[in-house]
Amino acid sequence: MESELLEILFGVKGFDPGYLVIALAVLLIVVIALAVLLVLNKKKTGRLEERLEALCSGSDGESLESEIAKIIEENRYLMSETSEHKAYIKTIFKRLQMAYQKVALVKYDALDQMGGQLSFVVVMLDEKNNGFMLNSVHTSTMNYIYSKNVVEGQVEVELGTEEAQALKQAMAVKLPR
Numbered sequence: 384m385e386s387e388l389l390e391i392l393f394g395v396k397g398f399d400p401g402y403l404v405i406a407l408a409v410l411l412i413v414v415i416a417l418a419v420l421l422v423l424n425k426k427k428t429g430r431l432e433e434r435l436e437a438l439c440s441g442s443d444g445e446s447l448e449s450e451i452a453k454i455i456e457e458n459r460y461l462m463s464e465t466s467e468h469k470a471y472i473k474t475i476f477k478r479l480q481m482a483y484q485k486v487a488l489v490k491y492d493a494l495d496q497m498g499g500q501l502s503f504v505v506v507m508l509d510e511k512n513n514g515f516m517l518n519s520v521h522t523s524t525m526n527y528i529y530s531k532n533v534v535e536g537q538v539e540v541e542l543g544t545e546e547a548q549a550l551k552q553a554m555a556v557k558l559p560r
Contacts, residue, residue, distance in 0.1 A: 483507040483514055487552035491545045493520045504545045506553040512536035514553075518546055 390396055438447055485508040493502035501521035508514035512535050520527045531538050531546070536554050538546075 480510045483509055484558055485509070485512070485514075485553045485556040487549045487556070489545045489549040489552070494522055502545075504543075504549040506533065506546075506549045508533060508536075508553045508556075510558060512554055516546060516549060518543070 485506075487506045488503060490500040490503045492500050502519055504516060504518045506514065506516040512533065514533050516531045516533060516538070518529045518531070520529070531540060531542075533550065536550070538550070542550065
């Protein structure tokens with residue numbers, strides 16, 4: 384069975400129209416499959432659009448973009464504050480190095496006659512072992528106080544036993560890092 388229409392339109396002779404029916408059926412199946420995929424993609428796209436809308440419209444009608452802008456601005460503020468605080472901390476540490484952090488107290492009986500160890504030596508040093516010592520010598524009639532400068536753990540004058548002991552104790556204080 385030959386089709387005259389195919390011969391007139393396309394110049395095809397001896398073509399079986401059954402092939403045309405099969406081709407049309409295959410095309411119809413492909414169109415139906417594509418329509419199903421289109422519907423499924425439309426559903427997925429609709430769900431994504433709903434999620435995006437929910438994400439972009441935050442509480443009290445604020446959008447996601449404005450929330451992100453706020454977070455970025457807060458981050459910039461915190462970064463500037465952090466560097467300012469770092470500078471303050473460095474200043475504090477520099478000052479702390481000069482503060483008296485090491486202290487020692489040695490009590491003793493100055494003249495071996497009074498009892499009660501009313502005489503004492505107190506040493507106060509900074510981180511670099513600079514500072515002073517006070518020696519209070521108590522007698523039955525008077526109280527004498529002597530001070531001596533300490534520079535890098537050294538004193539220019541000779542030290543008594545208790546003074547040397549107090550200086551050694553103060554210099555032995557371990558400061559936390």
